[in-house]
Amino acid sequence: MASSVKKKTKCCDVLKMFMVALTFSFTCKALSGVIMKSSITQIERRFGITTSEAGFIDGSFEIGNLLVITLVSHFGAKSHIPRLIGIGCFIMGIGSFLTALPHFFMGPYRYDSIINANPLDNSTVTYTPCSTDVNSAGNNRSSLLLESGCKSESHSFMWIYVFVGNLLRGIGESPIGPLGLTYIDNFAKEGHSTFYMGILHSISMIGPTIGYLLGSLCAKLYVDFGSVDLSSITINPNDSRWVGAWWLGFLVAGSLNIASGIPFFYFPKNLKKARKQSTGPTPLDAPSTKENGGQKLNFKDSEQTKRNGLAGFFYSLKCIITNKVYILFLISTLMTVSSFIGSITYIPKYLELEYGMSMAKSNFLLGTTTMPFVAISLLLGGYISKKLKLSVMGIAKLFFITNIGSSTFLAFLWFLNCGKQPIAGLTVTYTGNDPGTTENIPFSFCNSDCNCDANVWDPVCGDDGLTYMSPCLAGCKYSVGHGKDLVFRNCSCVEANNFQSGNSSAYLGKCPKTDDCSRNFIYYMILSSLSSFIIGLGGTSAIVLIFKFVEPERKSLAMGFNSVVIRTLGGILAPIYYGAAIDVTCLKWDTDNCGDQGACRMYDPASFRNRFFGLTGGLRASGIICYIFLFIAMKKKYQENKTGLSNNGGIDMDQSNLKEPLKNNLVSSPHADGETHI
Template sequence: MFMIALSFSYICKSLAGTVMKSSITHIERRFGTTSSEAGLIDGSFEMGNLMFLTLVSHFGSKSHIPRIIGTGCFIMGIGSILTCSPHFFMGYYRYDSALTVKPLENSTGIYTPCSTDLNLTGYSESSALLKSGCKNESGLPMWIYVLMGNMLRGIGETPITPLGITYIDNFAEEGHSTFYIGILHSLSMFGPLFGFLLGSLCAKLYVDIGYVDLNTITIKPTDSRWVGAWWLGFLIMGILSIAAGIPFFFIPKSLEKPTKERKISASLNIASTNESRSQRTNFKNPEQKKESKNLAGFFHSLKRILSNWMYIIYLIHSLFSFSSFIGYVTFMTKFLEQYFGQSISKLNFFIGIIIMPVISISIFLGGFISRKLKLKTLGIIKLLFISYICATAFQVLLLSFNCERRSVAGLTVTYDGNNLRTHPQNTSFPFCNSECNCDANLWDPVCGDNGITYMSPCLAGCKSSVGHGNDLVFHNCSCIEVHNFQSSTTSAHLGQCSMSDDCSRNFIYFMAVQALSSFFVGLGGPSKMVLTFKLVKGYMSHIHKQLRNLL
């Protein structure tokens, strides 16, 4: 029953972390933050986790472990709900669009992006709205509450892993801990699986769904201005996290000792006697003994752990591996969106159905190999080393999958389609749109018939339009010259031009190699977890042996 409850809590905590990773780009766009601030929001979880991790691990192991884990699940759920709360107190999402330009008189639904009349330009109003940022009445940016909620979620998640593994190690049969941990981490992979699928669904839904008429939205999920319903995932996982904490309050503090405990030789009784004698020697009165179990005992244990040089090497390894992993996962979808031209919804879907099942299988296989081969400490280290070498090799291979730059007039190419390095232009206003009253800072891309993307229909020199919403098409664009034939009517449609077929193939290769790299990372997962306990236990057994010899 404890394994079932702990597995569900693992799924919830990994679900929450995945939803944050898959929503970080939408949070960045919704609150108008920089990538550095978005990284701070995502890192606030680790900040909250670190504040209480060592204290909970030390004191919680001597208390009612299931109830502490249940309380942590409640706090984690409250933090998730706090994260999504700013959505319900903010105004509707506004973005720059060519449709902010007023239509011609007596021409319903027809817009003239390129106009010589200053009164017809409406770009400045929407630009000012975006630059003003999202703030509440107290003047604090609203993303501060997202940061606080994520930090509270980190505090609540603190006891789940260390105390859960401790409970398993205390009451599992001899040699079965690794197998149980492998099962636990394999089941926990359903969290990222469902999390990325949930993130994919939320990314497809417009942020203000249910509040605005979706027929008036002129951007698509592939647009860099699109913001999905990021708040919905946090609301769902907040409710699930609270529900996950309920079963732990019905699980006892301790279970029946396994059969192996009744077969222990009398040597442990002697060790227990020696330990009691040592305690009587070191602690002359009950107050000192009580102090050793509290803060003094905590610092004493911390000192012994930090004097274990093998454990210190393991911590350094974990520091570098987690630093690279967290940064990679946080901004991977944003990089792939810009580099391969894929929508965040599509990327979350592919990661959920490809990467996460591969990691789940590899984690289970890693635990099975350790149990089948009965690996000791050195064997576990070898398995972990081999898995990380293979994963690193595939990560380096990812750098070989290149994709060409998008052709954006005035940014990467000239308005004639030439390279800016060989044909430099210092202005976004060439002769073709010099008479238009355009905002050079407006990003409302359109794709011309010539395959070049323009920053806005105004900068493309478009003088008329037909259609509505996403079906809007601009005509008579003076900056667009159709190649291979002369055309008096040149047009453009909303959105950036599609990437080439070579880029699409490279994206498929990238995901395949990424799956192989993830497989080897997951293969060493259970070994890495068990290695922590073996290093500490081995060191503590050595200390106890020395004490027995002295006594």
């Protein structure tokens, strides 16, 4: 008797230690995922690629995960689970290091600026932006290219290292989620697995929070800090040409991922007190009978458990994809997850364009507002499920209501904006009038005598309140100061619009946003946080629904197949088609020294906003419509009575699950697992 108690205590202790190790692993993988999301725009600018190409790089994580996750979920459950998780953590760490590798092979980052073509020393040498000399350096870049030859410095194939590194992270992440949760569910006491999962995913939300804060810090640091004279840099983090130290975050994430994998090599393959398979959750499509006051599981395909190898794998897969309720839930979830993935990838870019927030500040706010709200809602959602003793239909109702509420707040965000940004020759005329459409006419009477390069994007803010694409196009005759303190004087275009004050100076960077825009940004953050909070309340139920739709022995495979679909159609494709939609709204493209198109420097705010929220809203609406059909199908097939059993064989939640909080993970929820659960 004493020996039995001792073994039981030792088993519980090992499981608790496994929980600690898995929580740390989940935190680290979430952190590395957020680092990629928060750095994707920096990567886009550093390598001179389009937004859709950057989205393809971001989706490589899902490609890597897709390659192995189904097989890992099926065969890994029969192998040494802790050891596979440890190997996965090591692969994730190596992938993060490989992602950062290009920084150490590439030369210093050179942003597009006419100042770079004619650099100043530390003295106050006068520079003449507006010059009638056709060979003036900086104003006619093409003449310099003929002499020095074409050399593309930013448009480099080094981005392939980032792609492969992110792909390796996806491969390494594949065993951590499905197998880790399976291990807990296999060896936890009956009814305790949901409680452990709730703790696991609630605590691991620290990862995204830390990830966004780390991403904010890296975005503040110049990409080549430590190797260049920062006093000579004429741009700041609010500039669309700014590239932060994107590589630094991957080095930190890689080290943490490797460290998180070490403990798993010391856990056993099996624990003595494993739960019997018959105590697992009952699928919705399994007939039930009432016997001795309990529920007895009867499966039509009980012989399936005897099948092994590939035959068993394909048979189980067939059972899953022919489960109509499961497929309906998968489709509806896919729509919601796709909207979340696409929007979270480009939210920093949107906040920078619409509200003038730097990438560093956007990441900081996401880490300190949105992520804590999500973490709190996960815990609260589990508590609500426990307190109200929600049945499967009750959980489905909660999930549906929270999706409706979150989408409603999203609609309000669509109408919050700061209007069109006045950029002379691009969004407004040189007199400041709105032409009705984007005119993209860089030259006017005030700069017609200047030999300007219309392709240069080096914005300055004039005393007249207009932003000009370059000091040359503003008609500035000379400059004073150095670095970020550089000021341009005697600007003819500014003088033409400033009759009263007579000031005709221009300063580096775009003109700041108005006070009304700052207030709208506060409203945006409040509504955005509420939207995240509401959807998190229902997101806790997603994993329970998956477990209820399939047989116990297929839980791991169902989660794996769910992840495959979500990652293929959501994780891979969503950033690409979101990026393609955003690229269409570009007003000003960067050009490298070979004249090739690089990253976008300026988007049309109204068009960007409509496409961004139009896609998100359309996907959300499609998901809600699909979920209505799912809810009708569930209600029709599995109507509940007072005993929790349906007249046609459907079931309520098993009693073991009612005893514990339903604080579950984000897998297959609007915040899907792995890379998409931030």
